[in-house]
Amino acid sequence: MSTDFLYLVEVLINGLMAGVMYSLVALGFVLIFKASGIFNYAQGVMALFAALTLAGIMEGQVPFAHIINAILGTNIHHFGWHVPAVLAILMTIVVMVGFAWGVQRFVFRHLVGQEPIILFMATIGLAYFLEGVGDLMWGSDIKTLALGLPQGGSRWLEDMTVGWGGDDFYGFYIDKLDMVATIVAILLVASLIAFSQYTKHGRAMRAVADDHQAALSVGISLNFIWILVWSLAGFVALVAGIMWGAKSGVQFSLSMIALKALPVLMLGGFTSIPGAIVGGLIIGMGEKLFEYTVGSLVGGATENWFAYVLALLFLVFRPQGLFGERIIERV
Amino acid sequence: MKMKKLAALAIAASVTAAPVMAELVIPDLSYRTGPYAAGGTPFSDGYQDYFNLLNARDGGIGGEPVRILECETGYSTERGVECYESTKGEGALIYQPLSTGIAYQLIPKTTADQIPLHTMGYGRTSAADGEVFNWVFNYPANYWDAASVMVNYLLDENGGSLDGKTLALVYHNSAYGKEPIRTLETLSEMHGFNLTQLAVDHPGQEQKSQWLQIRRERPDYVLMWGWGVMNQVAIQEAANIGFPMENFIGNWWAGAEHDVTPAGAAANGYKSLNMNRIDDLPVFAEISSLVHDAGNAAGDGSNIGKVLYTRGMYAAMLAAEAIAKAQEIHGVAQVTPAMVRDGMEALEITDARMEELGMAQIGPAFSVSCQDHGGTGFGIVQEWDAASGTWTALTDYIAPDDSVTGPLVTEDAAAFAAENNITPGCL
Amino acid sequence: MFYREAGDFKTSYAEDNQTFPIKFDRYRYWLVLAVAYLVIPFMINDYWANAIFVPFLIYAIAAIGLNILTGYCGQVSLGTGGFMAVGAYACYKLMTAFPDVNIVFHILVSGGVTAMVGAAFGLPSLRIKGFYLAVATLAAQFFLVWLFNKVGWFYNYSASGQISAPERFVGPFAVTGPNAAPWAQYMICLVFVTVCAVVARNLTRGTLGRKLMAIRDMDIAAEIIGVNPLRTKLTAFAISSFFIGISGALFFAVYLGAVEVGEAFGIQKSFLVLFMVIIGGLGSIFGSFAGAAFLVLLPVALKFVGSDLMGWPTDLVSHLQLVIIGALIMFFLIKEPHGLAQLWRVTKEKLRLWPFPH
DSSP states (O other): OOHHHHHHHHHHHHHHHHHHHHHHHHHHHHHHHHHHOOOOTTHHHHHHHHHHHHHHHHHTBOTTHHHHHHHHOOOOOBOSOOOOHHHHHHHHHHHHHHHHHHHHHHTGGGGTTOOHHHHHHHHHHHHHHHHHHHHHHHOSSOBOOOSOOOOSBOHHHHHHHTTTTSTTOOOOOOBHHHHHHHHHHHHHHHHHHHHHHHSHHHHHHHHHHHOHHHHHHTTOOHHHHHHHHHHHHHHHHHHHHHHHHHHHOBOGGGGGGHHHHHHHHHHHOTTOHHHHHHHHHHHHHHHHHHIIIIIHHHTSOOHHHHHHHHHHHHHHHOTTOSSSOOOOOOO | OHHHHHHHHHHHHHHHSOOOOSSEEEEEEEOOSSTTHHHHHHHHHHHHHHHHHHHHHHSSBTTBOEEEEEEEOTTOHHHHHHHHHHHHTTTBOOBOOSOHHHHHHHHHHHHHHTOOEEOTTSSOGGGGBTTTOTTEEOTTOOHHHHHHHHHHHHHHHTTTOOTTOEEEEEEESSHHHHTTHHHHHHHHHHHTOEEEEEEEOSSOOOOHHHHHHHHHHOOSEEEEEOOTHHHHHHHHHHHHTTOOGGGEEEOTTSOSHHHHGGGGGGGTTOEEEESSOOOOOHHHHHIIIIIITTTOOSSSSOOTTSHHHHHHHHHHHHHHHHHHHHHHHHOOSSOOHHHHHHHHHTOEEOHHHHHHTTOTTSSOOEEOOSSBOSOOOOBEEEEEETTTTEEEEOSSOBOOOHHHHHHHHHHHHHHHHHHTTOOOOOO | OOSSSTTOOOOSHHHHTOSOOSHHHHHHHHHHHHIIIIIHHHHOOHHIIIIIIHHHHHHHHHHHHHIIIIIITOOOOOOHHHHHHHHHHHHHHHHHHOTTSOHHHHHHHHHHHHHHHHHHHHGGGGTOOHHHHHHHHHHHHHHHHHHHHHOGGGGTTOSSOOEEOOOOEETTEEOSSTTOOHHHHHHHHHHHHHHHHHHHHHHHHSHHHHHHHHHHHOHHHHHHTTOOHHHHHHHHHHHHHHHHHHHHHHIIIIIISEEOHHHHSSHHHHHHHHHHHHHHOTTOHHHHHHHHHHHHHHHHHHHIIIIIISOOOHHHHHHHHHHHHHHHHHHHHHHOTTHHHHHHHHHHHHHHHTTOOO
16 A cells, blocks of 8 residues: 555545544534524633533632622732542533523523524523633633543554555654544443433424424424433533543634634534534544645645635535435525 | 814813823833733833822922823724824823834824833834934833844744754734744844744634644744734634644743643643743832832732833833933933933943842843943743743843844845935934 | 604605614714814814724725625624735835825725625535635735735835835825824714615615625526526625725725734634624614724723722733623624624614604
8 A cells, every 4th residue: 555545545544533522512402502502602612611510610710700809909829729620520510401401591591482593692691691601610711621631643543554555654643642532532422312212301302393383283382302312412512622622722713613613514414413423524634634635735724714614515406414404495 | 064163172271281290200101901901011011100199108209299191092003193192292101112103193293292112122122223213212122122032032042052942933923923034033043043924814713724834834943923802812822733832932022921821731841931030029019019009009919020011120220210311411300202212211220229129130231322222132941931930031131143133134124214315424 | 753654754765775863863963074084074083083983984895895794794704803904005106106196095096906805705605605704804814914924026026125104295185194183083984884884784775785685595596587696696795895996095005003913813813803793783784883992992991990090000900801702702703693683683673663662
């Protein structure tokens, strides 16, 4: 096998892995859109907020320390304890469920039946709000998540494959964190599917996604389901926040990963969980391959726009995305 | 439409309220929020703490108290403009925005309003040509100096020759990141090394393609022009692909504690440039006792001694020295922006003076003149020790190759002068 | 009492068709114009021009443009930042290539160039709808920004890729460059805003506006009654982009003077203008002004209250600012989902009946 071909394969595999990372963010969008028709712009900020909360709890930070100090003239920052990771994750989940309840209770309950663009706008307000609250609660410095996730390329794979294509092939490179992310994503999707297929609340969730009125008439509480869905989305956001935060530390820029998920959503369809995964894989692979083959000819940094162009090309042929529900228009 | 009437009323109000001119007004266009907050916060803390120290210890500069006007820009140019307009009416003496984008905005505006602009180690490089940019200063060093210092350091490491070596430049795909390219291209022709350019788009959380390319091509050295989240991800990715950290050199905006700590032990041995030395300076003790203990710390007080804190303090020191110089030249304590400009142009920082200020060797000794607003351009190379969590200086101040950067500065300044109908000359 | 049709008799079709059928509205309209043209220019200073009025007016043009596309034609677009960049770069190239031509023509031509680019990127709208289209327009946003950052010709091969506006005059007065007087900057923006608003208002009241709204309400039904969706949608994209291009050119040449494409015309700008349109009110020219005013003035006002009056630390103020803006957006949507324009309409309706509401 020629070296060039092997490198192409390497780029391809890494593209798929990057795609999984995008899918993790996209999943949260799909959950909410499917159940309530809300295009949740705040998903990226939710990932940031969840990761900030996790890091803050683990470090034993005092929430709202800055504002308390400013008002009371005190000088407190930390409780002085460290919370173990598992407990901190559970506490963060509790916070995200509380957040889901608050969002439903104070915002979306009052907006039932509004046009999609109004709901979208409300999530933008929510994004601003949450961004400000996150900063106020935990401060805007970069936090490190000490969860012990593996980092770095897999030496084992590298040693196995080195020299396959001649002396100038250095072995396949795969990031261990990406492998973990892939496993997590598989588990996440499997449990989401199992949840929605085999549990009572999962079935109720699907019923709501199909038809609000019908679900309501058989006695399903829409309010409860929506809180459930927002909580699930909060949990997915936490997972995405942990995975992305492991790379760069937890900081403001984490909220911008939402932009990486949008082409994935477009391609996979807003309403399909498998679509989010397949869309992620196609986008990840496509943008990395394009950067590898064409990118260097036109000056690089093509990934951001190529992802969208790729999704656009797909949409021209399938306007509802790969797995989206067929749009049927009646007059 | 009522708002317009209200606005008109407010205009009337603001016209009548003339600024009170009793102090030295120093605006601090900081950013403690947004994607670059981690870099902006320590810099601003150091900047303000130093002026607070002067107020507490010496009663200001030359007996005149300093009033700091902090304004949050969030690294956005529009808010930067708003901050500039809202502070300049108060008698602002000097602007240091810590953002290349805002600096480009302010170059024509400050020139028209006749307020000096100091962009230390960022902003428009050709502002070093003081005859074209009368009101803009970028001492002690600029990006092109940085590129040249890096290459000189590498020349030194390789016994004076980089022939046949490959250098990769990983840069933030913006005005800031593109700055060193021209210098590095010239240097690559001169010294015979190959230059690979790898652009990273804002914000820079996904750099797998770039680092896979580095892994394939195995350049001898990787240079980085990064800022914000791009730094942390790049250092993590470099560690991931097993690139030898000692061959990875960032510029001085890619070499603070928060850039390396997220990667943990893997970042050990990462190098970066610095324009100021990191040390346990005597001045920190004074700040601690006179400013922090008195409850006047600019932030939460936790950043003292960090790379960017020290640089912010250094920037404040250069401004304070220029104001003192202006007071000396003009013989008045209450100086105007134009006088401060004269002070900056006559500024002379000596080793003895730095020692006297309790910050011995914080920067190179240099002097400014009408022709040269750029300082010496010296820089040091520092290395990160992950175990102890400290930066250690590897070298003394390294000089850039002025024969390379000089003509580039002259050429770019001449182009700017032609575009804007400026006749070069001293004020 | 004063605000009603009664007693205001129309004796011709032209009078019956006028924009403001109520006398009080007409007086108010002329009063606002009079204040804007005759009072503010004499009182304005650097701060009010650069921090408030000029950005407000420029964003108002962009919001009008996007409102034609999104509010009247129903095509959600997130490419506004990219289209503003086209206007800005077209203006820069024209200003440096033809320094002797008046800047007003440059700005108009920039609008024309943007209209063509916008129409080209509007082509997918024939197949793609709703949020899918919104995300698809992001392709335009990211591609255009990348293009202007990458190709040296657009920024005349300057070392850093920044473009800066040279000084240009209208008559004897500088309107761009650092020496432009605040009133001159204000006036050129105001003239463009007035013309754009009048043109937009009348376009949307006529045949074209009706066609756009037919497409928005149901495009298949519109096609059946004889509205050509291809031509109408592309026209909407072109007109909308024309306005956005003008605002981009003004944004660069008059307001900022120097821009870097990724920072000034990034994705944040697209979102910002869309927020203005939605907060202000979809399908309303007044709403475009209200939305622009809301998002330009509110942060400045909050900053003024927090930092200058209360003396809080600046970082705390800007975090609180986000919380307050977010909470206000949600609050407004809950109270009045159709934006500030609807609030205005409700107020007018009440005024018409006042003081006898029954």
